[in-house]
Amino acid sequence: MxxxxxxxxxxxxxxxxxxxxxxxxxxxxxxxxxxxxxxxxxxxxxxxxxxxxxxxxxxxxxxxxxxxxxxxxxxxxxxxxxxxxxxxxxxxxxxxxxxxxxxxxxxxxxxxxxxxxxxxxxxQPGIEHTEPAPDVPAPEDVESAMDRMGHLDHPVARFWTHESAFDVRHVGGSLYLGPAPTPEGRQRVWMRAKGAVPADQLLHRALLAFACDQIMLEPVLRRAGLSWLTPGLSVASLDHAMWWHRDVRVDDWLLFDQDSPSAQGGRGLGSTRVFDRSGALVATIAQEGMVRVPTA
Structure with a gap:
């Protein structure tokens, strides 16, 4: 250090x-x-x-x-x-x-x-149960952010592709270059670190906190028919809550099962369940953010 x-x-x-x-x-x-x-x-x-x-x-x-x-x-x-x-x-x-x-x-x-x-x-030992993971395509069969916009010569595109520490793959398409075909709050994303991470569980849990902030408010945008390119869009995280249920490895594929139960007053709520590749629920996350678009 x-x-x-x-x-x-x-x-x-x-x-x-x-x-x-x-x-x-x-x-x-x-x-x-x-x-x-x-x-x-x-x-x-x-x-x-x-x-x-x-x-x-x-x-x-x-x-x-x-x-x-x-x-x-x-x-x-x-x-x-x-x-x-x-x-x-x-x-x-x-x-x-x-x-x-x-x-x-x-x-x-x-x-x-x-x-x-x-x-x-x-x-410590205790009672044990977990919700099942949703049935989605494997990450190898899903388009990555790099596939989607890695060719673009723009600082934001480079930040989320070449400069990103995580490989991000949206099941059903991302919101990087336009809104979803059908507005809905459900979103599922595969994510994995682009390299090996030391076997320090505190570090892996902190890296999960880092990674999830990239996508936590996307279900709010998706449900409203917005994308990251919506003119005048302003988004900022307000608060963040996480619960880790089991050990997690961010250098193996994790599935983020997301939705947005509510948006109002210029704020939107995103919630996420994180499953590992075996289907075990490793974390639950919630975040409220400011989401504003210009009014007509």
Whole structure:
């Protein structure tokens, strides 16, 4: 681990290496304090999934050995600037016999950009059941984001294809270049890291938090007949909740089964169940975001 973090990492030829680098938060100026760099991003705003993953890693480094995150709840408070390092301050709320609770505040130049609380638990036996995974085509049979727009010479297209650490494959077509043929809230997406990830379960769970933020609000857009190219579209994550049910590996295919139960007041809710390749439910996620389009 380094003693300080630069503001922004350079975009390397291997995007997963760059992402692992920014998640390796550095020791800060005080106890339970850390600093973190940012991935470059078109528009200059910090990617929300990046900062919530960093906040989780920082919190995880303060809990007793053997305890892994089983849930988190976070609020995105303001947009972050990729040119400014992120300061992460962890508050130890409780260490019980089986559970630990931590609060992490992420800030830039003294201004908070994220507040997150997470709970960690030792591995324990208990009742066991899981919902079955939906029947969908295998990821090898689904068009990837690279297939869809990897040929486009545009900074946003390059960011989500060549510079992305994840291979993203939308079952039934993506919203990158236009709306879905039929407006509906259901969406299913295969996703996998583009390279091997060390066998650190905290890291894999943090990477899942990073990855899901790319697609969490897409069911809201899909149901409204919108796409990422809709003129005047403004989207921003407001809050994020995750529950990890089982160990997860992001360097193997994961299926995101998504929908949007409600949208109102310039906000939309996306919910997701994440299954591994074997069909086990590994996580459940919910996110509300600001979704605005110009009115006539």
């Amino acid at each position: 380094t003693d300080a973090a630069p503001a922004t990492t350079d975009a390397p030829s291997d995007p997963i290496t760059a992402l692992l680098g920014v998640l390796d938060v550095a020791a800060g100026s005080g106890p339970d304090a850390f600093t973190a760099a940012n991935l470059p991003k078109p528009g200059g705003r910090v990617f929300g999934g990046q900062v919530i993953a960093q906040a989780l890693v920082a919190a995880g480094r303060t809990v007793p050995e053997g305890r892994l995150p089983h849930s988190l709840h976070g609020y995105f408070l303001r947009a972050g600037d990729v040119a400014t390092p992120i300061e992460l301050a962890v508050e130890r709320l409780r260490d019980g016999r089986s559970f630990s609770a931590r609060r992490t505040h992420a800030a830039q130049d003294g201004d908070p950009i994220l507040s997150m609380i997470a709970s960690f638990q030792e591995d």
